[in-house]
Amino acid sequence: MTEHCIIIGASHAAAQLISSLRQEGWEGKISLIGDEPYLPYHRPPLSKAFFVGEKTEDELLIRAAGFYDKYKVDLLLGSRVTKIDRDAKKITLENGAEISYTKLALTTGARVRKIPFTGCELPGVFYMRDLNDVKQTHEFTGRGKSAVIIGGGYIGLETAASLRKIGMSVTVIEAMSRVLQRVTAPEVSAFYTRIHTEEGVDIRTEAGVDAIVGDKHVEGVRLADGNTVHADLVIIGVGVIPNIELAEAAGLTIDNGIAVDEFATTNDADIVAAGDCTNHYNPIYQRKLRLESVQNATDQAKIAAKSICGKPEAYSALPWFWSDQYDLKLQIAGLSQGFDKVIIRGDSAQGRSFAAFYFCEGRFIAVDAINRPKEFMMSKRALTAGQNVDPLKLPDESIEVKDVFN
Numbered sequence: 586m587t588e589h590c591i592i593i594g595a596s597h598a599a600a601q602l603i604s605s606l607r608q609e610g611w612e613g614k615i616s617l618i619g620d621e622p623y624l625p626y627h628r629p630p631l632s633k634a635f636f637v638g639e640k641t642e643d644e645l646l647i648r649a650a651g652f653y654d655k656y657k658v659d660l661l662l663g664s665r666v667t668k669i670d671r672d673a674k675k676i677t678l679e680n681g682a683e684i685s686y687t688k689l690a691l692t693t694g695a696r697v698r699k700i701p702f703t704g705c706e707l708p709g710v711f712y713m714r715d716l717n718d719v720k721q722t723h724e725f726t727g728r729g730k731s732a733v734i735i736g737g738g739y740i741g742l743e744t745a746a747s748l749r750k751i752g753m754s755v756t757v758i759e760a761m762s763r764v765l766q767r768v769t770a771p772e773v774s775a776f777y778t779r780i781h782t783e784e785g786v787d788i789r790t791e792a793g794v795d796a797i798v799g800d801k802h803v804e805g806v807r808l809a810d811g812n813t814v815h816a817d818l819v820i821i822g823v824g825v826i827p828n829i830e831l832a833e834a835a836g837l838t839i840d841n842g843i844a845v846d847e848f849a850t851t852n853d854a855d856i857v858a859a860g861d862c863t864n865h866y867n868p869i870y871q872r873k874l875r876l877e878s879v880q881n882a883t884d885q886a887k888i889a890a891k892s893i894c895g896k897p898e899a900y901s902a903l904p905w906f907w908s909d910q911y912d913l914k915l916q917i918a919g920l921s922q923g924f925d926k927v928i929i930r931g932d933s934a935q936g937r938s939f940a941a942f943y944f945c946e947g948r949f950i951a952v953d954a955i956n957r958p959k960e961f962m963m964s965k966r967a968l969t970a971g972q973n974v975d976p977l978k979l980p981d982e983s984i985e986v987k988d989v990f991n
C-alpha cells in the first residue's frame with residue numbers, strides 16, 4: 586500500500602506538519618481532514634486584529650491555498666472524522682466514507698468550555714474559538730453598544746480591548762478575586778485592571794453570573810448580587826478542553842489530553858499528535874504539560890513530522906506565548922505556575938511597560954514582559970539554557986538588560 590499520512594484537524598499544528606513532512610522527505614500521500622470549512626487559519630487574531638476589522642479573512646490563513654497544491658495535499662474540509670480503526674488502519678468520516686492510512690496525525694486542538702448559564706442560547710451570546718464564532722458576533726457589535734465578557738483571562742481581556750477600540754462599552758465579569766489569576770502574579774493582574782479601567786472597561790471581580798437575560802435576544806447579564814448589567818453582546822471566555830474523544834474511543838492513552846511521548850508519538854507507533862489536544866513531558870520544567878499556544882502547536886508538529894519520517898528527535902522547547910491588548914504587547918517566556926517570588930523591573934503601578942520575573946525556590950522560571958522585548962528575549966534565552974538570574978540585579982534599571990543576564 587502507498588504510504589498515506591492522514592492529518593485530522595485543519596489546525597495550526599496541521600499547517601506546520603505538512604511543510605515539515607515534505608521537508609523531512611515524506612513522499613507519500615498527505616490528506617488533511619478538518620471539520621471547519623476553512624484552510625488552517627491563525628486563531629490569535631480572532632480576538633484581536635480580525636475582531637476589529639484590521640485583518641481580513643484571507644489574511645488569517647496560515648498558508649495560502651497554493652501551498653496545499655504545491656505540497657500535494659488532498660483537502661477534505663468541512664468533514665468530521667468520527668472513528669479511527671487502528672487494527673484496520675482506517676478512519677471513518679461522518680458521511681460513512683472510510684479512508685486507509687499508514688500514518689495518522691491528530692491535531693484536533695481544543696474546544697471552548699461551555700457553562701450552561703440560563704439564557705446562554707439567546708442570540709447575541711457567543712464563545713470565542715472559531716472563525717465562525719467571531720463572524721457571527723459582528724451583527725451585535727457597533728459603536729455605542731454594550732458588551733459583557735464573562736471571564737477575565739487573556740481571551741476575555743483581549744476581546745475587551747478590541748470592543749473598546751470599536752467604541753463599545755464593556756464590562757468584564759470575573760469570578761475570582763483578580764483577572765488573570767491562574768496565570769500571573771498579582772502585580773500583573775493589578776496592571777491589567779488599571780489599564781482596562783483607564784481605557785473605560787468596567788472590571789468586576791468576585792462576581793458570579795446568575796443568568797443571561799433577554800427576550801428575543803440578549804439584553805443583559807444578571808449577577809449573583811442581583812444587579813443586571815445591560816448587554817447587546819455577551820462573550821463567554823472561560824477556558825478550553827482538549828478534543829480527545831476520537832483518540833479515546835480508539836483506545837489511545839488519555840491523560841489530561843492525548844498522551845504523547847517526547848517524540849509526539851501516542852501509544853500507537855503509527856499515530857502522532859500535536860498541539861492543544863496533547864499532554865507531553867517537558868524536560869525543562871520536568872513535568873507533564875498540556876499547553877494552549879501557537880508555539881507548542883508549531884514546535885510539536887515539527888517533532889511529529891520527524892517521527893513519521895523515521896527521524897525521531899526529542900521535543901524540548903521552552904513554552905512561550907503572547908497577548909496583545911491596546912498598545913500593550915505582553916510576551917511570556919516559560920511557565921510561572923508554582924512561583925514563590927516575583928521581581929518587577931520597571932513600574933507596574935504607572936506607565937505601560939515593565940517585566941515580572943518569576944522564581945521558584947531560587948530558580949528563574951518565567952517572565953511576563955509588557956512592552957519589554959529585550960527582557961523577553963534575554964529571559965527566553967536564559968530559560969532555554971537553564972541559566973539562573975541574579976534577582977538583586979533585575980529591578981535595577983541602571984543595569985542594562987544584557988548585563989543583568991551576564
Ligand SMILES: Cc1cc2nc3c(=O)[nH]c(=O)nc-3n(C[C@H](O)[C@H](O)[C@H](O)COP(=O)(O)OP(=O)(O)OC[C@H]3O[C@@H](n4cnc5c(N)ncnc54)[C@H](O)[C@@H]3O)c2cc1C
Nearest residue numbers: 594596597598620628629666693694695860861877878879
Ligand atoms: C481567540 C483566540 C486567541 C488566541 N490568542 C493566542 C495568542 O495570542 N497566542 C498564542 O500562542 N495562542 C493563542 N491562542 C491559542 C492558539 O490559537 C491555540 O493554541 C492553537 O490554535 C492550537 O492549535 P492546534 O493546532 O492545537 O489546533 P486548533 O487550532 O484548535 O485546531 C484544531 C482543529 O481540529 C478540528 N477538529 C477537531 N476534531 C476534529 C475531527 N474529529 N474531525 C475533523 N476536524 C476536527 C477543530 O475543529 C479545529 O479546526 C488563541 C486562541 C483563540 C481561540
